[in-house]
Amino acid sequence: MAKVQSAASAIEIELKEARQAVAFYTRRIEDLEDILATLASIDAPSTTSRGKGAGKKAATKTQTAKPAASSSKGARSTKLPPTGKDFWPGLLTDTPQSSAQVFKAALAALRIRPNPEDRKKLSQRMANALSTLAKNGEINAEGDRRTRLYSRKSA
Structure with a gap:
């Protein structure tokens, strides 16, 4: 009987950890989708103003520099x-x-x-x-x- 209770307790703990992991990854997915949407809105004007061969290094710099700025009072406040x-x-x-x-x-x-x-x-x-x-x-x-x-x- 003690083994059954011990197994049930271990499964409850594992279930709790699994639920926490699901909640974590659900929040993570939502955050990543928000970031991706922000990057898409930031990157859209910059790619249209450049020519076809305008260099990928410049585009990469704007992508890495802009997310920090977007977390301030930038594009996300408009939502x-x-x-x-x-x-x-x-x-x-x-x-x-x-x-x-x-x-x-x-x-x-x-x-x-x-x-x-x-x-x-x-x-x-x-x-x-x-x-x-x-x-x-x-x-x-x-x-x-x-x-x-x-x-x-x-x-």
């Missing part, structure tokens, strides 16, 4: 969709929610996986919109500062 005044109240429910919950709802509604710069930009948009909507009386806001909870205005 953030617009969020107007009407977007934020639609995320609120009748039960009060924290700003973190509203932010998670926004990510789900936009169906994006933002990089840190885009996350910061979206968070600033949300804070500004929620503050303005609360001041105008279009949504309910209770509490103060970090404990503030937002909800839809009762009709």
